Amino acid sequence: MNNLTKIRIKDVAKRANVSVGTVDRVLHNRGEVSAHTRDLVITIIEEMGYKPNVIASALAQKKRTRFALLVPMVDGINPFYLEYEAGIEKAKAELIDFGTLVDVHAYDPILNTFSACLERCLETAPDAIIASPMVLSEADKNRLEAFGWNKVTLFGPNAGHNEALQMSQDAFRSGYVGARLLSYGLPKETTVLVINIGRNALNDQLYQERFAGFRQYLNDRNITEMSIRKIEIEGIQEGDIKKSLTNAFLDYSFVRGLFVSGSHTGKVARFIEEKKLGNIRVVGYDLTDENVQYLRKGHIDFLLSQNPRVQAYRAIMSTFEHHMLDKAFPAKRIPVDIITKDNVDDFIP
Amino acid sequence: MNNLTKIRIKDVAKRANVSVGTVDRVLHNRGEVSAHTRDLVITIIEEMGYKPNVIASALAQKKRTRFALLVPMVDGINPFYLEYEAGIEKAKAELIDFGTLVDVHAYDPILNTFSACLERCLETAPDAIIASPMVLSEADKNRLEAFGWNKVTLFGPNAGHNEALQMSQDAFRSGYVGARLLSYGLPKETTVLVINIGRNALNDQLYQERFAGFRQYLNDRNITEMSIRKIEIEGIQEGDIKKSLTNAFLDYSFVRGLFVSGSHTGKVARFIEEKKLGNIRVVGYDLTDENVQYLRKGHIDFLLSQNPRVQAYRAIMSTFEHHMLDKAFPAKRIPVDIITKDNVDDFIP
DNA sequence: TAACCTTGCGTTATCGCTAACGGGATTGAT
DNA sequence: ATCAATCCCGTTAGCGATAACGCAAGGTTA
Structure with a gap:
């Protein structure tokens, strides 16, 4: 059923009436081979379907x-x-x-x-x-x-x-997926809140792309009846976040969907848990311990991960x-x- | 930063004042080693943190x-x-x-x-x-x-x-996930239809487990307001399926969610497309060409895959x-x- | 023509490990 | 005491590929 032995460099050499050294030179373009023998060896390599033994090659490699x-x-x-x-x-x-x-x-x-x-x-x-x-x-x-x-x-x-x-990972596409998941679980005529935590020059581009994907999904579906609000939270300290969220929910108490565009989703979930805000869909990013904990508790619906x-x-x-x-x-x-x-x-x- | 050379069997042998053959015999329990040298070699192997070179080992292996x-x-x-x-x-x-x-x-x-x-x-x-x-x-x-x-x-x-x-894959768990996805996108007080296509002794156990997981999810959430209907379609021919589905939808026209417990999800999606049944959530299994096609068209919402x-x-x-x-x-x-x-x-x- | 270089190629030690082989030392049997 | 069996262990020829080394043939220069 299977051939028990692979073609070796030695087999190729014999067929071509040259030495293994010559075949090796051809294989690695190390020069010092005449055009004629070169072509001959290449032909025979293809004919015999020679594939180098990567194991032996690795072992023989002098240069790390x-x-x-x-x-x-x-x-x-x-x-x-x-x-x-x-x-x-x-x-x-x-x-x-x-x-x-x-x-x-x-x-x-x-x-x-x-x-x-x-x-x-x-x-x-x-x-x-x-x-x-x-x-x-x-x-x-x-x-x-x-x-x-x-x-x-x-x-x-x-x-x-x-x-x-x-x-x-395609950040744009992940935002697109996030929007699908969120809108899938929400009634029409609703408002979703996009939360961006820890905004700075380092991760700004990433968050922008995710958000662009998120918005694109809604555009593609002509969901004019679903509107987006967006808040930016600069710090990543528990206190900063809690304060910002408290303020946000004063204005947006009607919101039923959250899209957290970074990995601090768990902190948002904690807020939801503490304030006993029920019936809110949450989609976020990354399998941090905190996120997984709140996913398990049921305060986060989906996490998007790039493993x-x-x-x-x-x-x-x-x-x-x-x-x-x-x-x-x-x-x-x-x-x-x-x-x-x-x-x-x-x-x- | 990194040690450029790994400990070799030769290094271990030298430290133990034995030959490489002895170390090899210890490594592979090939016997013919006294208890004393055996223990000595093992100790030194652990001390030096020797890890065999799998490449060299593979190359030297006589027995395929x-x-x-x-x-x-x-x-x-x-x-x-x-x-x-x-x-x-x-x-x-x-x-x-x-x-x-x-x-x-x-x-x-x-x-x-x-x-x-x-x-x-x-x-x-x-x-x-x-x-x-x-x-x-x-x-x-x-x-x-x-x-x-x-x-x-x-x-x-x-x-x-x-x-x-x-x-x-844990079939039960996949059914559980399927139920979550379906219920996530549906209003309460709804009926979902579980469709089992190609039922026979071969795949029956698999489908049963998936369905058990599906049902368990609803039980865990005390969703008494969401009820399940189930249909079994024996054949996998286009005609069989169409006939069965047509009959089913006479009875269950109010259904808004479908869970197809096998890989023939695309055939159900085609039916939905042809009959222009809108606003139905569909969750199914496996990335067959047909399934992917209807996923892309939007007639399937989620596919569960085991790659x-x-x-x-x-x-x-x-x-x-x-x-x-x-x-x-x-x-x-x-x-x-x-x-x-x-x-x-x-x-x- | 001698001295040298270049081109093209064969030969071989080596990588780390495996396992067959063989041999010294000890033990047991006669 | 002799011989064989057993136990332990060292030695070594590979595995297939790499690349350094060396050398013959032919070409070039003075």
Whole structure:
């Protein structure tokens, strides 16, 4: 049923009446082969359907390759990012035996030390850079350009530069999904409140795109009878949020749907719980502990997730496969996972 | 930042004043080692944090291992199963260089030739069996018992035997999610219709579990005001279905929510489209071409998916990692993916 | 023509681990 | 005491691919 043995480089060499060294030179364009034998070997490789043994290749590799990973890391402030860690460790463990090392460079997303971090990272002359930036300054872009966009992978919520390899979620589309979920559960002629917490330069673009998707859904459906109110809460402290929400609900007591465009959905849910505001649909983002807790309690209806663990893992592995195994970098983006109380267990580690 | 070199078996041997052969014997319990050196080597392995190089190990492996994969295969009848293929091919390609071969044994789920297939498969004396059965007869169970449950992985919608390794979706929970989605979008005091298409011994258990989950959700919420009607459609031909649905809607014209407990959701959606029945919520299963088409058109609101491609891939890879790399078999089940018109692109190949 | 370079290719040590092989030391049987 | 069996353990030839090394043939220069 199956052929028990794969074609080896030795088999190809024999058929072509050359040595394994020559075949290897052809395979890796290492030169020192005449055009004639080159063509001959290529023909035979295709004829025999030779596929390199990646295991043996990895073992024989003399040169280790090093990936530099730039990720935001903050303790406590935004638990979302800590989620990367498990995915990173998994990828590291799988790649170490392939001679590929992953150096983690952490930057502070609050103080926005990305640029400095990038500079330090570049000094180590990595073979590829895999980064989850908040924003890319022009200086950063120039540095990456000089490094070579083809050796740069961007991932995470704020990934975005067309010349680099990309692995991220479509923020616009996630907002679109959010609007569908919210409107699906609400009567017509209703008002929904979009809440943006922790607004600053770092995450503003992300929230804007999500909101744009949200609004687009309503436009596409000609839902003129459903109107949107929007509030921005600058701080992320419990007190700030409570105060802002209290004020908001004085004006918008009639609201039956909330769309929280960031990961602080749980804080809104807590407010709803404390104020005993019943019968309000809530759609938010990300599987933080707090969010999951309120999802379970029933104060959040849906969470949209981009599974950071999977995202980091895939970004690293896809980069590896692209650079080392000549595979195409996947065009697919990270799926918009829809999480409810019932299937949440399937998505947490 | 990172250690460039892993501890090798040679390093352990030197520290323990033994040869690599002895360390290898300890690592694989091949015996012929005195209790004393055994303990010594184990201690040093733990001290140094030695982790075998899986790449080198795979390359050196003399004995190829063979997995037998038993999957249902029908052309055209139930496109669901064809989905396995991509996942299977991906896993095969990744494992071939690890010296692990995957032989695919296809059985006919309609004629239920599983038992015969299993018997043929056992004659090839595989190292492990990975099967997606419809049902397991007692004879099948006895055969697998004799083969060794610890070498058996069951996956797919009808997986189920506690002693085997398991990779499947929780059917009950998916029904629960379905009920939540349906009730979320419907007013109270409404009637939902559960439609079961293609009922037979093969998929009956699956549908029952989904329905049980569906009903449980309503019970948990004390939704006495939402009532359930249920119809069973034996055939899966277009005509059968249309006739049954026409009859059903004579009785249940007031219904605003449909839960289709199997993969033939698209056929129901077509009926709705043709009869121009507006304002009906539809929740169903599986990303068949037909289903996706009607999801896109807006006649299906949600599809619950168990991503067969991923399921087959994971079943094979997890079995490999469990048997070959001594990793724990993942306890997590396949997530219940919630698919809408907007995020469906993220989930199709 | 001698001395040198270039081109094109074969040979081989190496990566870390596996497992077959063989041999020294100890024990038991006769 | 001799021989065989058993127990433990070291040695080593692979697995397939890589890349450094070396060398023959032909070409170039002085």
